[in-house]
Amino acid sequence: MSSGNEPLDIKAELTQAGAILEGHMVLTTGLHSPGYICFDSVYPEVDLMMRIARALVEPFRDEHFDVVAAPGVGGIALAIYAGVAANSLVPYPVKPVWADKHGREFSLGRMGFQGYVSGSRVLVVEDVITSGDSVKRVLNKVEEAGGTVVGVSAVCDRNDGRPGSNVPRASQLAVPRFEAMAKFDIPAVPAWDCELCILEQAIATDLGHGAQFEEDNPNYKGGYISLLS
Numbered sequence: 566m567s568s569g570n571e572p573l574d575i576k577a578e579l580t581q582a583g584a585i586l587e588g589h590m591v592l593t594t595g596l597h598s599p600g601y602i603c604f605d606s607v608y609p610e611v612d613l614m615m616r617i618a619r620a621l622v623e624p625f626r627d628e629h630f631d632v633v634a635a636p637g638v639g640g641i642a643l644a645i646y647a648g649v650a651a652n653s654l655v656p657y658p659v660k661p662v663w664a665d666k667h668g669r670e671f672s673l674g675r676m677g678f679q680g681y682v683s684g685s686r687v688l689v690v691e692d693v694i695t696s697g698d699s700v701k702r703v704l705n706k707v708e709e710a711g712g713t714v715v716g717v718s719a720v721c722d723r724n725d726g727r728p729g730s731n732v733p734r735a736s737q738l739a740v741p742r743f744e745a746m747a748k749f750d751i752p753a754v755p756a757w758d759c760e761l762c763i764l765e766q767a768i769a770t771d772l773g774h775g776a777q778f779e780e781d782n783p784n785y786k787g788g789y790i791s792l793l794s
């Protein structure tokens with residue numbers, strides 16, 4: 566994994582960049598959690614992101630991938646950073662593409678994207694992988710478009726302790742190879758089993774599915790807050 570550059574302590578860097586948030590969150594899976602990893606404050610930090618992107622693609626440099634793909638919306642920035650990093654690592658062009666989100670589904674429907682993927686070797690990248698659902702959907706789209714997946718590279722592998730979350734990611738995603746720069750064990754539980762709900766701690770509405778939870782539970786006694794603004 567060494568690039569000859571200074572080692573990247575990803576947990577320390579993300580913490581310093583304000584990406585590791587504590588509170589009462591509802592994840593996109595609907596589970597409640599005391600922690601959330603949010604890259605909004607990291608993407609504008611170009612130097613850090615370029616170091617992250619290099620470390621993300623480097624383990625796969627010998628896999629001869631020529632496309633980097635990511636799930637939108639957050640993944641759009643990650644795909645571009647990773648694409649730039651890959652182009653500085655290998656002597657042939659690597660194209661960044663992303664799958665736009667439509668409801669729960671993803672699409673490689675932008676002009677030319679399917680053409681880039683077709684017949685190419687594709688590395689799928691993700692900032693935070695938790696359930697793996699988004700990545701799985703993008704993997705399916707890549708294969709439908711005629712691409713060959715060389716693997717998945719994630720910045721953060723978030724294990725939320727659910728049953729089955731100890732299955733190796735490569736098997737879970739059915740890919741030849743999975744790499745993550747850091748592993749985070751942050752529990753997540755259904756609302757009915759959530760200690761923070763019992764303690765009536767306010768729920769963050771601007772992360773994950775917090776706003777959706779508010780819509781479905783307007784009378785939650787702990788109330789709602791905004792964590793990001």
Ligand SMILES: [Zn+2]
Nearest residue numbers: 597759761762
């Ligand atoms: Zn809760």
